[in-house]
Amino acid sequence: MRTAIIGHGAIASYVTTELRRLGTAPALVVARPGRGQVAEAALGIPALTEIEDLPDDIGLVLDCAGHSALAAFGPSLLTRGIDLITVSAGAFADAALADTLAGAATAGGARIQVVAGSIGGLDALAAAGTGGLTRVSYRGRKPPAAWRGSPAADLLDLETLCEPADFFRGTARTAALEYPKNANVAAATALAGVGFDLTEVVLTADPGISRNRHEITADGVFGQFTFHIEGRPLPGAPGSSALAAMSMVQAVVSRNSAIWT
Structure with a gap:
C-alpha cells in the first residue's frame, strides 16, 4: 500500500x-x-x-x-x-x-x-478507561518563550517572568480551542481517557525549565498513576516535538508489521 x-x-x-x-x-x-x-x-x-x-x-x-x-x-x-x-x-x-x-x-x-504525539502513557490510560476512570488531569509546563504568540502573552509578561505561573485552568476542550498550537497533548489525553469536557487541564509558564514538561494523573478502578515526560524539540525546529514526529513513524511501522504492541 x-x-x-x-x-x-x-x-x-x-x-x-x-x-x-x-x-x-x-x-x-x-x-x-x-x-x-x-x-x-x-x-x-x-x-x-x-x-x-x-x-x-x-x-x-x-x-x-x-x-x-x-x-x-x-x-x-x-x-x-x-x-x-x-x-x-x-x-x-x-x-x-x-x-x-x-x-x-x-x-x-x-x-x-x-497518534500520541508528545506524550506517553496513553495506552495505560485507555486501558484504565475500560474499567472506569474517576479523574484525569493534565498539566502542560513550558518555558515562557514557548507560550509566545498564544493568549498566555496577554495574561503574563513572558519576558520578565521569574517564577512559575499558572495561566489556564479548565477543560481539555477549552484548552485545545484556545491554545491550538500548544494543547495537542491535552487533547490526546482527553481522547484516550474521559473526554474533552471531563479532563482537567492546567497550563503553566515556568522560567525554571528549558524543556516542555507534560504530566498526566489518573485515578480509577485500576488504581492511580502519574506520568510525566520532558520532551526535546526536533533539531533546528524549536516549535516541533521530536516525540510527536517519532510517534507518526512508529504508527506507520506498526501498521506494516505482522506483530505489534
Missing part, C-alpha cells in the same frame, strides 16, 4: 526522511494551492493540491500539517475510503469537525488514528 503525507514542515520532513530510510517513504505530498513547489522541494517527492488527484493505490495518508489541514483535507480523504493518521489531536475539540470526520470515515469505510 502506497502512502501520501500532508504538510512539508519540520515534522513532515522528519517523518519522510525516517520512512525513506526504512523503505516505506510517502509517494506524494498533499499541499495547499500555490504551495506545491515548496512542498516538493522540502520533501523531495511529487506534490498535488487536490485530493481528487490522489492515485487509487494510495491507501493511507499521514497528516503532519496541523488542525486547519485536517479540516481541509480529512473529510474528502476519508469519504474516498483512505485511512488517515494524524498528529492533530486538538482538532477533535471542535465537536462539529469531529462529527464531520467520523461521518466521513463511516461513509467511506475508513479509519482515523490519532
Whole structure:
C-alpha cells in the first residue's frame, strides 16, 4: 500500500526522511494551492493540491500539517475510503469537525488514528478507561518563550517572568480551542481517557525549565498513576516535538508489521 503525507514542515520532513530510510517513504505530498513547489522541494517527492488527484493505490495518508489541514483535507480523504493518521489531536475539540470526520470515515469505510504525539502513557490510560476512570488531569509546563504568540502573552509578561505561573485552568476542550498550537497533548489525553469536557487541564509558564514538561494523573478502578515526560524539540525546529514526529513513524511501522504492541 502506497502512502501520501500532508504538510512539508519540520515534522513532515522528519517523518519522510525516517520512512525513506526504512523503505516505506510517502509517494506524494498533499499541499495547499500555490504551495506545491515548496512542498516538493522540502520533501523531495511529487506534490498535488487536490485530493481528487490522489492515485487509487494510495491507501493511507499521514497528516503532519496541523488542525486547519485536517479540516481541509480529512473529510474528502476519508469519504474516498483512505485511512488517515494524524498528529492533530486538538482538532477533535471542535465537536462539529469531529462529527464531520467520523461521518466521513463511516461513509467511506475508513479509519482515523490519532497518534500520541508528545506524550506517553496513553495506552495505560485507555486501558484504565475500560474499567472506569474517576479523574484525569493534565498539566502542560513550558518555558515562557514557548507560550509566545498564544493568549498566555496577554495574561503574563513572558519576558520578565521569574517564577512559575499558572495561566489556564479548565477543560481539555477549552484548552485545545484556545491554545491550538500548544494543547495537542491535552487533547490526546482527553481522547484516550474521559473526554474533552471531563479532563482537567492546567497550563503553566515556568522560567525554571528549558524543556516542555507534560504530566498526566489518573485515578480509577485500576488504581492511580502519574506520568510525566520532558520532551526535546526536533533539531533546528524549536516549535516541533521530536516525540510527536517519532510517534507518526512508529504508527506507520506498526501498521506494516505482522506483530505489534
